[in-house]
Amino acid sequence: MILNINNPVGETWIFGIILGIALILSIRRKKPRDFFKLSMTQELKGLAILAVIFSHIGYFLVSDHRFLFPLSILSGVAVDLFLFLSGYGLTFSHLKNKYDIKEFYRKRLSKLFVPFWIILVIFFALDFLILKTSYSWQYILQSFLGFFNSSNLYQDLNSPLWYFTLVLFYYLIFPLVFHRKHYWLSALGIYLITVLIVFWNPHFLSGVMDLYRLHIIAFPLGIIFAWLFINYHHFAHLFSQKFSLFLGYKKTLRLSGTIKKIIESRIFKQTIRYLFMTMLAIVIVYTSYHSGVGNIDQAKIISIVTMLAFLFFFLSMRFEFKLLDLLGFYSYEIYLLHWPILYHYDIFYRFLPAGIATALYLVLFLILAWALHKLTDRILKRKPKKVS
Numbered sequence: 001m002i003l004n005i006n007n008p009v010g011e012t013w014i015f016g017i018i019l020g021i022a023l024i025l026s027i028r029r030k031k032p033r034d035f036f037k038l039s040m041t042q043e044l045k046g047l048a049i050l051a052v053i054f055s056h057i058g059y060f061l062v063s064d065h066r067f068l069f070p071l072s073i074l075s076g077v078a079v080d081l082f083l084f085l086s087g088y089g090l091t092f093s094h095l096k097n098k099y100d101i102k103e104f105y106r107k108r109l110s111k112l113f114v115p116f117w118i119i120l121v122i123f124f125a126l127d128f129l130i131l132k133t134s135y136s137w138q139y140i141l142q143s144f145l146g147f148f149n150s151s152n153l154y155q156d157l158n159s160p161l162w163y164f165t166l167v168l169f170y171y172l173i174f175p176l177v178f179h180r181k182h183y184w185l186s187a188l189g190i191y192l193i194t195v196l197i198v199f200w201n202p203h204f205l206s207g208v209m210d211l212y213r214l215h216i217i218a219f220p221l222g223i224i225f226a227w228l229f230i231n232y233h234h235f236a237h238l239f240s241q242k243f244s245l246f247l248g249y250k251k252t253l254r255l256s257g258t259i260k261k262i263i264e265s266r267i268f269k270q271t272i273r274y275l276f277m278t279m280l281a282i283v284i285v286y287t288s289y290h291s292g293v294g295n296i297d298q299a300k301i302i303s304i305v306t307m308l309a310f311l312f313f314f315l316s317m318r319f320e321f322k323l324l325d326l327l328g329f330y331s332y333e334i335y336l337l338h339w340p341i342l343y344h345y346d347i348f349y350r351f352l353p354a355g356i357a358t359a360l361y362l363v364l365f366l367i368l369a370w371a372l373h374k375l376t377d378r379i380l381k382r383k384p385k386k387v388s
Helices: 008-025 038-061 075-097 101-129 137-144 159-177 183-200 209-214 218-230 232-248 257-264 266-289 296-316 322-329 331-344 354-380
Strands: 027-029 319-321
Touching (some): 008 027, 008 322, 038 075, 038 296, 075 183, 075 209, 075 296, 101 137, 101 159, 101 331, 159 183, 159 331, 183 209, 209 296, 319 322, 322 354, 331 354
């Protein structure tokens, strides 16, 4: 049901203040750790899942798109961020654990499918019992196989699951294409396979092909960045050597000892970092607003630029948001369950002011995601991970 909201701008401010306070209270100073360690990706996943939820609410659940603006304009960037982090995470995990293909599929696909199947059973049952909606056996079967060829937010069982099919595709081809020594070749191979499918443009994918075309770059780019970050210390040492050599030419460049001390000082480095973060913030604001929506090729590039700006901004921060970390840890479960609850089974918006209701939904999604995560752990009989 599409909702009408009184005073959408005021309600956005109310929710923004609640979210801002929660983020501020969750700030912690970063502990010393390796550059872009895998645990840091949880914050970015938390940011991405918030962007997806806000977009679905602001543009598809309510009639007035001013509600949650501008928090609601980053859905495309969020999808790219999820795909980028998937490519990055799979590369690191594959190198660390050295799975063979059979073991890779067993480990990865079980984690992907078990919570997914639980959610499908729940929502198929709820739709039948409460909404009196029935689906064809063909639709049910292809759903449980993970194949979704449409993304209709108002007619499908759970329209965001078009993304599940894309991720499943990457999971299936990754161990077949990945080469441990030539990351760039693996990334190129996956990209070319995806390009060929997009170029083929099969009729049975016509309902989601524009979405695939829009997000074709992010996953292979994540593999490339995994290679860059794995070799980070090598590149940093090489740059340090070259920079020291550059500073050594005092007679030619006439650099005084004072200038050298300034360049190497903590204040200078902090100033450069803050200027860099300011530049990234400007890029994020500009490209988020001028996103190129309506032109797939333009929007695709702008989305990647925005995503990279967010990535380097978070890398430059000397603090972290534990709330984003928590949301990121449960982001997959939240992704699976959020839209049917919002659209079909609303329990807050019909009774409460929209700003308060949105905040309560985030709490509810975290609770349900935690329960789904625990249930998945029981089914897979693995020791639950601790939230960092």
